[in-house]
Amino acid sequence: MDMDIKAVIGTNSWGGKLYGKALRGSYVDDSVIKEAMEEGNRLGIKVYDMARDYGLGKAQKMLGEFGTDDIIISAKYTPFKRYKKNCVRRSLEKDLEDFHRRYVDIYWLHLPIDIKEHLNEIIDLYKEGKIHYIGVSNFDLEECRLSKQILENAGIPLYGVQNHYSIISREWEKNGLIDWCKANNVSFWAWAVLEEGLLVDPNIKSGFSLMKMYTNRQKKKLRDLYRVLISTAKNHDISVAQVAESFCSTKGIVPICGCRKPRQVKELAKAVDVKLTDAEIKRIEEEADRANAKVLGHDIFRFYVPKKDKITV
Numbered sequence: 001m002d003m004d005i006k007a008v009i010g011t012n013s014w015g016g017k018l019y020g021k022a023l024r025g026s027y028v029d030d031s032v033i034k035e036a037m038e039e040g041n042r043l044g045i046k047v048y049d050m051a052r053d054y055g056l057g058k059a060q061k062m063l064g065e066f067g068t069d070d071i072i073i074s075a076k077y078t079p080f081k082r083y084k085k086n087c088v089r090r091s092l093e094k095d096l097e098d099f100h101r102r103y104v105d106i107y108w109l110h111l112p113i114d115i116k117e118h119l120n121e122i123i124d125l126y127k128e129g130k131i132h133y134i135g136v137s138n139f140d141l142e143e144c145r146l147s148k149q150i151l152e153n154a155g156i157p158l159y160g161v162q163n164h165y166s167i168i169s170r171e172w173e174k175n176g177l178i179d180w181c182k183a184n185n186v187s188f189w190a191w192a193v194l195e196e197g198l199l200v201d202p203n204i205k206s207g208f209s210l211m212k213m214y215t216n217r218q219k220k221k222l223r224d225l226y227r228v229l230i231s232t233a234k235n236h237d238i239s240v241a242q243v244a245e246s247f248c249s250t251k252g253i254v255p256i257c258g259c260r261k262p263r264q265v266k267e268l269a270k271a272v273d274v275k276l277t278d279a280e281i282k283r284i285e286e287e288a289d290r291a292n293a294k295v296l297g298h299d300i301f302r303f304y305v306p307k308k309d310k311i312t313v
């Protein structure tokens with residue numbers, strides 16, 4: 001597998017009519033998603049990120065139905081409950097059935113719950129050839145260090161960390177996690193780089209959803225940032241969404257974008273080939289910090305993590 005991954009298509013918003021409307025305010029027909037995947041194949045954007053609950057389970061089935069043999073599948077085990085023997089194995093087996101595959105390319109432990117127990121089972125599945133690379137998601141630095149150690153004790157490298165990151169949510173950069181990833185050759189994947197559609201052209205109209213209601217309330221705070229993003233977009237003849245994507249790739253961070261349409265895949269493919277200048281990045285960051293917008297970050301999952309799992313070093 002070619003692991004020089006530049007960009008990833010997120011599948012959280014793929015799915016049924018009601019789900020699409022509730023989450024994104026609009027629904028995209030399966031045939032449009034199929035076309036978006038064909039566009040990805042043409043442009044070499046072939047990595048799909050998912051978890052069993054995405055699209056209420058429909059995203060997985062769509063990937064199995066429309067995906068070609070050469071796509072890269074990034075799937076997760078989501079531990080909404082404490083560890084129970086074979087819980088990961090059972091979940092992965094259902095995934096593989098959905099994907100019509102004997103393995104997943106990258107498998108992430110979605111939350112830092114019972115880290116040792118879950119990773120040990122993931123290690124067994126890796127050794128059986130059912131998983132090719134292992135990552136962790138929504139983990140802080142201490143939890144990443146621990147995971148790396150557990151995997152290395154079994155002779156396996158930690159492939160990546162998948163956490164929330166965008167122009168307006170850069171806490172993992174500020175607290176040193178991203179530097180640690182770079183220093184340790186661990187890939188950093190950023191989820192929600194478009195902040196659920198907040199970091200796109202502010203004039204794009206979207207349907208109503210509870211999520212949109214929340215994110216749209218932040219738009220006022222972002223007025224000055226939008227001005228900077230629009231001017232940066234003009235410099236490179238790209239869109240505001242592409243500036244948000246390229247902001248990540250310029251820094252060596254892999255953007256995961258919720259693409260449902262061929263045009264969005266095309267934009268993502270082009271964006272990761274654009275290099276923003278240091279001056280542009282500095283200006284964007286200064287304006288983003290000034291805006292101080294509140295978004296739904298990794299904290300929304302943290303309440304699932306039982307206190308006794310918190311690690312002190």
Ligand SMILES: NC(=O)c1ccc[n+]([C@@H]2O[C@H](COP(=O)([O-])OP(=O)(O)OC[C@H]3O[C@@H](n4cnc5c(N)ncnc54)[C@H](OP(=O)(O)O)[C@@H]3O)[C@@H](O)[C@H]2O)c1
Nearest residue numbers: 010011012049191192194195196197200241257258264267
């Ligand atoms: N590991 C984790 O815990 C975790 C958590 C959350 C998400 N994720 C991953 O991150 C992925 C991305 O997150 P997301 O899908 O929630 O949100 P997102 O990528 O931040 O935003 C998706 C929104 O951006 C819009 N969009 C996409 N491309 C665009 C473009 N080129 N121009 C204008 N608008 C564009 C979409 O518009 P339309 O509505 O028109 O399609 C949609 O409203 C998920 O699918 C998932 O794979 C991981």
